[in-house]
Amino acid sequence: xxxxxxxxxxxxxxxxxxxxxxxxxxxxxxxxxxxxxxxxxxxxxxxxxxxxxxxxxxxxxxxxxxxxxxxxxxxxxxxxxxxxxxxxxxxxxxxxxxxxxxxxxxxxxxxxxxxxxxxxxxxxxxxx
Amino acid sequence: xxxxxxxxxxxxxxxxxxxxxxxxxxxxxxxxxxxxxxxxxxxxxxxxxxxxxxxxxxxxxxxxxxxxxxxxxxxxxxxxxxxxxxxxxxxxxxxxxxxxxxxxxxxxxxxxxxxxxxxxxxxxxxxxxx
Numbered sequence: 001x002x003x004x005x006x007x008x009x010x011x012x013x014x015x016x017x018x019x020x021x022x023x024x025x026x027x028x029x030x031x032x033x034x035x036x037x038x039x040x041x042x043x044x045x046x047x048x049x050x051x052x053x054x055x056x057x058x059x060x061x062x063x064x065x066x067x068x069x070x071x072x073x074x075x076x077x078x079x080x081x082x083x084x085x086x087x088x089x090x091x092x093x094x095x096x097x098x099x100x101x102x103x104x105x106x107x108x109x110x111x112x113x114x115x116x117x118x119x120x121x122x123x124x125x126x127x128x
Numbered sequence: 129x130x131x132x133x134x135x136x137x138x139x140x141x142x143x144x145x146x147x148x149x150x151x152x153x154x155x156x157x158x159x160x161x162x163x164x165x166x167x168x169x170x171x172x173x174x175x176x177x178x179x180x181x182x183x184x185x186x187x188x189x190x191x192x193x194x195x196x197x198x199x200x201x202x203x204x205x206x207x208x209x210x211x212x213x214x215x216x217x218x219x220x221x222x223x224x225x226x227x228x229x230x231x232x233x234x235x236x237x238x239x240x241x242x243x244x245x246x247x248x249x250x251x252x253x254x255x256x257x258x
Contacts, residue, residue: 010248030169033208037240041248124247126134127255 013044015122018053022072023063028056029071031128036074039081047078048118049107050089054096057088057103075105089115130161132246136257138170139188140181145174148256149191156199163250164202165192166243167235169257172215175205177232189232196234203235204242 016035022028038045049057061072078086086107093099093109100109110118119125133152137144152162167174179189196203205215211224217231231237247253 008248012248014244014247026169030209034168034240034243038244041241041244043244043248124253125255126243126247126253127257128136 011042011044012123013121014038014046014124014126015119016045016047017119017125017127018047018049018056019051020128021052022056022058022061023066023068027128028053029069031126032071032074034126034128035078035083036081039078039083043124045083046085046087046118046122047083048087048089048115050092050115052092052096054088054092054098054103057086057105057107058098059102059104061104072104078105087115087118129155130163130249130251131155132163132243132250132253133165134243134246134253134255134257135165135167135171135174136169136255138173139179141170142258144256144258145171145188146186148254149188149195151254151256152201153195162199162201164204164242164246165196166246167203167205168209168240168243170209170213171257172205172210172213175203175210175215175232175235176230178230193232193234201234205231205235205237206243207237207239210237 018028018031020027057075061070063070088107088109090109090111133148135145135148139145174189174192176189181187192203216226216229217237218229220237221229
């Protein structure tokens with residue numbers, strides 16, 4: 001069913017903005033599915049995590065008691081899809097009492113001003 | 129300008145699909161091109177032909193179908209999101225052994241690659257969601 005990736009030679013700066021908690025709604029899970037499919041298109045891909053979206057990268061997630069899929073390990077596999085630019089907003093971490101040590105993957109932590117710059121420099125923004 | 133449209137919420141519960149419809153209509157009236165409209169998350173429910181809203185209310189799926197017919201717009205429902213939520217076309221019905229299908233006219237089911245492609249090909253990709 002998945003169609004052939006047609007890059008047609010155009011490379012755009014894609015930014016996936018993840019702002020919601022990983023569980024409670026399906027947005028984070030389906031955003032990740034978009035990133036994985038999108039990886040086949042050889043675009044310039046960046047992921048940003050802000051607001052409750054920083055919880056998506058929280059270590060040691062366990063969904064067994066709520067009966068939903070634990071997709072959190074997929075973030076660590078993104079590297080294999082050549083998705084390597086992951087940015088987390090510092091203010092969002094601070095507000096939630098989190099640090100880089102709480103995260104399951106290597107990310108670059110940037111402040112709100114740098115995040116703003118990143119968003120401004122992106123061409124295709126998918127906000128989940 | 130060439131627009132790609134992403135609809136992330138279902139009909140009636142959220143205003144997102146109304147806004148997407150009104151934006152699309154206004155863009156066409158202003159002479160812009162709509163490269164594709166992609167329905168994701170609960171947005172896939174915009175494509176059900178089994179909706180029967182009260183007569184004094186707008187019929188959201190029919191409205192999409194008519195807009196697509198009049199303007200040759202590509203309405204794409206994400207296959208992964210559709211399978212989860214029971215949006216089925218005749219091919220998917222056969223493939224998954226279902227006894228019914230419910231996809232409205234002028235909609236088609238395809239993969240997320242169609243969304244990425246819209247991002248690449250359109251001048252602007254506009255998201256309608258919460």
